[in-house]
Amino acid sequence: MNYKYILKIVIADDHQMFREGFKVLLKNQPELELIGEAENGKELLELVEIQTPHVAFVDIKMPVMDGIEACKRLKTKFPDIHIIGLSSYNDDNLVVDMLEAGAKGYLLKNTNRQELLEAAMTVYEGGVYYSKATSDKLSRMIGKSKFNPYRIHPPVIFSKRETDIIQLMCKQLTNREIATQLNLSIRTVESHRENILQKTGAKNSIGMVIYAIKHGIYEI
Amino acid sequence: MNYKYILKIVIADDHQMFREGFKVLLKNQPELELIGEAENGKELLELVEIQTPHVAFVDIKMPVMDGIEACKRLKTKFPDIHIIGLSSYNDDNLVVDMLEAGAKGYLLKNTNRQELLEAAMTVYEGGVYYSKATSDKLSRMIGKSKFNPYRIHPPVIFSKRETDIIQLMCKQLTNREIATQLNLSIRTVESHRENILQKTGAKNSIGMVIYAIKHGIYEI
């Protein structure tokens, strides 16, 4: 498996032991960068307020504010965030609630680093992911519900060239300067820029750079 | 908000978790450079002995030597250092002690990067800064004491109008749309934009929006 992104993630769980174990799983996993931890849903909301994670791993059962409520609020306030529910065992009803609240994935806590990475990447790209160890009962519940795994929106993927151009644009180079630097015609650069605007849905280069920053294409 | 310094800061707190969170808050905050950490007051004194921080963020409650004692000793030995007290909740009496010991600011630990930066800059420029979430009780205590809050305003680079326009630009409005929304002539908006570009040193609107995001003028 090969991924081209580095995803910023956060973990919300009330047990420090689990958070530590989670961090151990992230060792030597450069594709996932843990940028914050929360002990409950309230802290998670505060955390997301100041950070900008791509994916949040959220325990369903937490004090103060549980994962389901946190998920609902997160999706309202930060529609772009991708949420993966966590539960200690197959707490079927709660998992379904979590998915209805907007989570796009679900993992049992005794997961492994492979699943962790796969789940994060899948939901980030617009898909859904369920723990392989998901109980038959939960599988049937999901199968019957609207949460059947499918890819909603094709992920916005940028070609290498487009990524280059986005980054150079973010460095305040003009189309002409980018063309010179990349040995391209300025018209080619303009074409790429148009495609980028179209893909990101941005109205102008400002929207594009915000998109780029949000999605980690450009680091500030 | 715009600051022209890069402040060297240190953090003293006995909880590694908090220090890590503190460091997260400093991400993308080029104005604050963390040059050292200490786990207690004693380590803090040793640290300041060999480093020269502009501002020290010091937890009040620490083992070995608490923040209050550390603050007193620091102010005696290094009168130029600026100290901001930290506490997990409104521990009113201790906060007052900390301020009497020479701290020029006080922050609750669940602060944000905006407050962090503002507090650091304010005390560095000779002012005092208290956490916005400071309890009413503490406010009264401070009000009665010699530590009457006042704020030295750092050189304000952006006027209210300019800030408005920056934020609308970040929302991908064109000059014309901004003019309409603010009931201004488009030429006025263009003038403001030119001033903003000049102030930020940005080459175009992309540089400006990156500046705005970096400095908390626009939240993404």
Added chain:
DNA sequence: GTGGAGCTCCGTGTAAATACGGATGAGCCG
């Protein structure tokens, strides 16, 4: 009551970006 800062407005340009249309070849994959 002078001076500065902020806000407002304007003229005249050039440079750049945005928007629509189109095309060709290379490379990959089933």
Added chain:
DNA sequence: CGGCTCATCCGTATTTACACGGAGCTCCAC
């Protein structure tokens, strides 16, 4: 092979942005 994406290039036109200049007004502080 056939279909696809990517990268490359182009024409034409309009809209915005950027850059340089100047000026009058209010408000407030010194």
